[in-house]
Each structure stands twice: as structure tokens, then as C-alpha cells.
Amino acid sequence: MPSRDVVQGGKAHAQGAGSGKNLQVAVHRELSTLSTFKATPFEANSKLNHSASIVKSDALEAGKSAAADYVLILDLGEFRNAAPMTFRSDFVTLQNGSLLRVSDGKETWVLNSPIVLEKSNLGNHLVLIDNLAKLVAESILR
Numbered sequence: 001m002p003s004r005d006v007v008q009g010g011k012a013h014a015q016g017a018g019s020g021k022n023l024q025v026a027v028h029r030e031l032s033t034l035s036t037f038k039a040t041p042f043e044a045n046s047k048l049n050h051s052a053s054i055v056k057s058d059a060l061e062a063g064k065s066a067a068a069d070y071v072l073i074l075d076l077g078e079f080r081n082a083a084p085m086t087f088r089s090d091f092v093t094l095q096n097g098s099l100l101r102v103s104d105g106k107e108t109w110v111l112n113s114p115i116v117l118e119k120s121n122l123g124n125h126l127v128l129i130d131n132l133a134k135l136v137a138e139s140i141l142r
Contacts, residue, residue, distance in 0.1 A: 001024075001042050001048060001054050001059050001062070001071055001072060001073050001074075002020060002021070002024055002042060002043075002044040002048055002049050002050045002054070003020035003021070003023040003024045003027075003050060003073075003074040003075065003076060004020050004050060004051070004052060004053050004054075004074070004075040004076055004095075005017060005018070005019045005020040005050045005051060005076060006019045006020075006076040006077065006078070006079035006092060006093075006125075007076070007077060007078060007079070008078060008079065008080070009078075010078075012051060013079075015079075015081050015125075016076075016079060018050075019050075019076055019079070019092075019126070019129060020050030020074075020076055021044070021050055022126060022129045022130075023074060023076060023094075023129050023132065023133055024041055024050075024074075025041065026129060026130050026132075026133030026134075027039075027072065027074065027133045027136055027137055028040075028041045029133070030133050030134050030136070030137035030138075031137045031140070031141075034137055034138065034141055035137075035141055040066070040068070042062060042066065042071075048062055053073075053075050053096070054073050056073065056098070056100060056105065059071045059073050059100060060100060060102055060105055063100070063102035064102055068102050069101065069102055069103070070099055070100060070101055070102060070108065071099070071100050071102060072097070072098075072099050072100075072140075073096070073097065073098050073099075073100070074094065074096070074097045074136065075094075075095045075096040075097070076092065076093065076094060076095060076129070076132075077093035077094065077095030077096075077114060078091075078093045078095075079091060079092045079093065079125055080125070081121075081124055081125040082121035083121065084121055084122060085121075086121060087121070088121055089118045089119060089120060089121060090118065090119050090120070090121050090123075090124070090125040090128065091116055091117065091118040091119075091125070091128070092116070092117055092125050092128040092129055092132065093114050093115065093116045094111065094114060094115040094132045094135075094136070095114050096111060096114075097109075097110065097111035097136060098110045098111065099140055109139065109140045111136075115132060115135065117131050117132060
């Protein structure tokens, strides 16, 4: 499913636009690299997109329509992309996540608590999204 973009103060932020798509693409890449599962990214639409959390029932309905076995819902949370030389760190939060079996709606993987990754403020925060994708894929495959 399309992952929700990062937010600041719970609201969309211009620097966060596209971050959910970045996470979706990176998780797909990691799952395809680390396993033999056929992962297919769901294209965002007016109902299921990167601007809001996806309701489980909507994800399951879309999964059934696509003849998928599982659907993955991920929500990015708060982030900061600090200006250089401010000595404040960049961070990105993965707020929620669950892998649902489409046939019965059972959660087969769940993010038990938010994950916050942090780095220096050199560069931007997008590398942290790639790191989150790797953690998610590895955790699912365990």
C-alpha cells in the first residue's frame, strides 16, 4: 500500500512530499533483493495515497481486488531535516506498520513501537528512509 509521507507536528510538510513513495519503493526493492517473494507496489489513487494513513479494511479490499496474498501498511511519522551548521540532527520516524494476510485480515507482522532513525544534519533525511526500508524488510522476513 502507499506509505504515508512524513509529517511535522502531525501535519504534512513540503519537505516531506514524496517520502512515503520513497519508502514504498525502497521496501519493494529490499523485499525483492532479500527474498523470492513477488512484491508488487500498489499505485496510489484518490482513496489510498501517501497523504493519509490507510485503513485496514480499505487495504484488505484493495488487496482482494489485486489478488494479493498480503498487504503492507506503513506510516511515516515525524521528521526533521535540519539546516547545515545548526548542530541539530536529522531524523525520520516510522510510526506504524503491519502486514495483513488478505484472506482473513490477520496481522502476520506488526511494528510494536515506532522506530526513530537519526543522523547528522549533513545531507538530507532521505537516506534514513532507505535505512528504515531495510529494517522493515529484514524484520518481515524473520
